Amino acid sequence: MAQNYGEIKIPTKVIPKRPNGDENSLLLDMINGSREKEQAPKSEDIQPIQSPVETASFQADSEPNNPTTQLPDDQLMVDVQNLTKIYPGDVKAVNNINFFVKQGEFFGFLGPNGAGKTTTMKILGTLVRKTAGTAKVLGVDVDSNPDFIRRQIGFALQEISLDHLSTGKETLVLQGVLHHMSKKEAEIRADELLELFKLKEAAKRTVGTYSGGMRRRIDLASVLVHKPKLLFLDEPTEGLDPQSRQSIWQYLKQLNDEGVTIFLTTHYMEEADLLCERLAIIDQGVIVALDTPETLKKSIGADIVNLTFDPTQGPVNNETIKTLISQIEDISEIKFLDDTISVFTQNGANKVPAILNLLSGEGIKIESISVSQPSLNDVFLKYTGHQIREEETKTSVVNPMTRMWVRGGR
Amino acid sequence: MKNVITETYYLALRSLKETLRIPMSIIFPILIPLMQLLIFSQVFKNVSNLPGFTAGSYLDYQAPSIILMTVMFSAGNSAFAMILDLDTGFFDKLLLAPISRISILLGRISAEAIRIFAQTIFMAIIITVFIGVDNKSGVPGIVLMGILNSLFGVAYGGIFYFVALKTKNAQAAQAMFPITFPLLFFSTALMPKALLPDWVKTIVSANPVSYIIEAYRSLFTKGFESGPIIDAVTFSIIMGIVTLSLTWHAFKKLVK
Numbered sequence: 001m002a003q004n005y006g007e008i009k010i011p012t013k014v015i016p017k018r019p020n021g022d023e024n025s026l027l028l029d030m031i032n033g034s035r036e037k038e039q040a041p042k043s044e045d046i047q048p049i050q051s052p053v054e055t056a057s058f059q060a061d062s063e064p065n066n067p068t069t070q071l072p073d074d075q076l077m078v079d080v081q082n083l084t085k086i087y088p089g090d091v092k093a094v095n096n097i098n099f100f101v102k103q104g105e106f107f108g109f110l111g112p113n114g115a116g117k118t119t120t121m122k123i124l125g126t127l128v129r130k131t132a133g134t135a136k137v138l139g140v141d142v143d144s145n146p147d148f149i150r151r152q153i154g155f156a157l158q159e160i161s162l163d164h165l166s167t168g169k170e171t172l173v174l175q176g177v178l179h180h181m182s183k184k185e186a187e188i189r190a191d192e193l194l195e196l197f198k199l200k201e202a203a204k205r206t207v208g209t210y211s212g213g214m215r216r217r218i219d220l221a222s223v224l225v226h227k228p229k230l231l232f233l234d235e236p237t238e239g240l241d242p243q244s245r246q247s248i249w250q251y252l253k254q255l256n257d258e259g260v261t262i263f264l265t266t267h268y269m270e271e272a273d274l275l276c277e278r279l280a281i282i283d284q285g286v287i288v289a290l291d292t293p294e295t296l297k298k299s300i301g302a303d304i305v306n307l308t309f310d311p312t313q314g315p316v317n318n319e320t321i322k323t324l325i326s327q328i329e330d331i332s333e334i335k336f337l338d339d340t341i342s343v344f345t346q347n348g349a350n351k352v353p354a355i356l357n358l359l360s361g362e363g364i365k366i367e368s369i370s371v372s373q374p375s376l377n378d379v380f381l382k383y384t385g386h387q388i389r390e391e392e393t394k395t396s397v398v399n400p401m402t403r404m405w406v407r408g409g410r
Numbered sequence: 411m412k413n414v415i416t417e418t419y420y421l422a423l424r425s426l427k428e429t430l431r432i433p434m435s436i437i438f439p440i441l442i443p444l445m446q447l448l449i450f451s452q453v454f455k456n457v458s459n460l461p462g463f464t465a466g467s468y469l470d471y472q473a474p475s476i477i478l479m480t481v482m483f484s485a486g487n488s489a490f491a492m493i494l495d496l497d498t499g500f501f502d503k504l505l506l507a508p509i510s511r512i513s514i515l516l517g518r519i520s521a522e523a524i525r526i527f528a529q530t531i532f533m534a535i536i537i538t539v540f541i542g543v544d545n546k547s548g549v550p551g552i553v554l555m556g557i558l559n560s561l562f563g564v565a566y567g568g569i570f571y572f573v574a575l576k577t578k579n580a581q582a583a584q585a586m587f588p589i590t591f592p593l594l595f596f597s598t599a600l601m602p603k604a605l606l607p608d609w610v611k612t613i614v615s616a617n618p619v620s621y622i623i624e625a626y627r628s629l630f631t632k633g634f635e636s637g638p639i640i641d642a643v644t645f646s647i648i649m650g651i652v653t654l655s656l657t658w659h660a661f662k663k664l665v666k
Contacts, residue, residue, distance in 0.1 A: 165428045
């Protein structure tokens with residue numbers, strides 16, 4: 001799975017390295033197909049080196065409930081305070097949340113379906129009215145001047161929202177003229193975007209004939225026609241195959257590098273990890289954590305050794321295993337999830353021999369053992385007490401940080 | 411205001427293109443009334459022998475109502491298309507654009523008026539030129555029928571818009587379609603008023619559809635007579651005010 005990154009080539013000219021580049025250069029390396037770091041990243045490779053300015057602002061975020069006060073208003077693209085949305089029937093979709101998005105930032109909401117991601121975004125995009133709190137976009141209150149906000153933002157809805165009977169080009173031109181561009185301007189811009197999104201060949205076909213990946217691309221292109229400074233993307237890669245997903249990621253990185261502020265929601269850990277500079281974990285309408293993906297992962301404070309057992313020996317007794325493994329030093333936590341046991345510990349790789357010895361001493365057969373750096377999945381689990389989504393946890397084994405993978409146990 | 415006109419223009423253009431890309435949505439509203447004309451003119455052929463029946467043949471009598479059927483049989487299409495936009499999320503996309511909300515509705519309605527106009531002209535030409543029904547008002551009469559049909563079509567379509575926007579459900583709006591039949595049968599579309607039972611006469615006199623048909627009938631058989639034309643315009647406008655205010659009300663609630 002991780003090798004797939006090799007199939008995307010980004011010209012380094014188009015995407016300049018960021019000043020605080022390690023996290024991003026890792027991304028670029030993975031996308032460009034460099035294998036070194038992927039196979040055995042040393043611990044210093046994955047520690048982001050932050051500039052002092054960035055560190056300061058990240059510290060300001062460590063309190064998710066009071067994040068905005070220190071920054072001058074003009075820097076904030078999005079400023080949300082005590083935002084609440086209650087739908088009829090007393091459904092509290094968003095419950096008193098606070099966050100901001102800075103200029104040029106790639107910000108994300110990570111959470112399961114129904115967490116309140118879409119509602120928050122629709123409030124900011126002027127599609128849904130808030131119940132309480134303040135929500136400012138580009139310094140303007142969403143209720144006071146929605147038309148101003150609509151002119152400045154691009155908003156890609158979660159459901160690909162296209163007119164299937166329009167051609168690709170018509171779709172883009174219509175968006176342009178509805179944003180009060182002249183027809184000529186809109187057409188020039190449409191051609192540019194069709195070129196950028198590799199849809200030139202399909203420009204004259206109706207969108208109904210497009211594949212899923214093409215529809216996502218034309219949908220994304222359609223929110224860029226008027227060159228918005230701020231993009232809202234609600235699950236922009238939902239339902240896409242890995243390759244289409246990566247090509248969308250590439251466009252998004254590129255846009256962000258060109259200075260467009262992006263606020264994205266996702267329930268894909270991988271996406272949040274690769275793209276977002278700062279990330280809010282949202283669950284049941286509440287922001288439970290907000291920081292850089294790196295800091296969030298470090299907050300787990302340990303490696304994770306995952307064990308599964310040979311099913312032919314019948315069910316293993318969880319308590320027995322817990323007692324056994326607890327004998328080893330520096331074990332901070334042992335968690336059971338389905339048929340996997342996760343052992344949280346410092347220097348996980350060094351603990352593997354001890355764990356294997358103890359278990360084989362008791363005659364317990366192991367099917368697999370793996371050591372990983374904490375993933376956002378673990379972070380999500382820690383802050384919410386549950387998995388983001390059953391099927392997601394299975395695919396999120398795609399963890400580029402995985403250091404070793406031992407099959408067969410003994 | 412200038413913006414509303416430009417926005418309406420581009421949205422109407424989009425709706426018209428959409429219509430042209432589903433050829434069936436143009437062909438059927440022409441084909442089915444023509445079929446009706448053929449069937450009824452044969453089945454009811456002998457009606458013309460009844461005392462009190464003034465027109466020369468049943469075909470001549472029925473031709474004006476066929477013009478109206480063109481619009482009644484396709485009245486809901488535009489409302490259904492808007493519901494489709496709601497379902498696909500394209501409607502939200504329009505709401506996200508910095509445009510006047512009314513342009514969204516006006517775009518659809520003006521496209522509908524243009525479509526009905528074109529369809530009516532086409533139908534009238536078939537009836538007069540190819541089927542050979544005598545038309546005393548000539549080409550200007552056909553153009554006037556196009557305008558009147560558009561006016562009535564928009565007013566009548568308002569019923570479907572209202573139900574569609576109120577329920578946000580295309581099926582609910584589609585279920586309204588059969589109201590076309592009592593409106594047609596309890597009018598002078600198929601039978602002269604003189605030949606109808608008294609209680610039906612009362613309904614026919616109150617039915618706006620009768621007045622539209624009588625205007626077309628007068629254009630076909632007599633040429634330009636102001637009375638029936640004014641009646642048709644008046645009834646269409648009254649109907650339009652009612653249905654479109656309901657529609658606007660439902661629309662505002664939807665985009666609030």
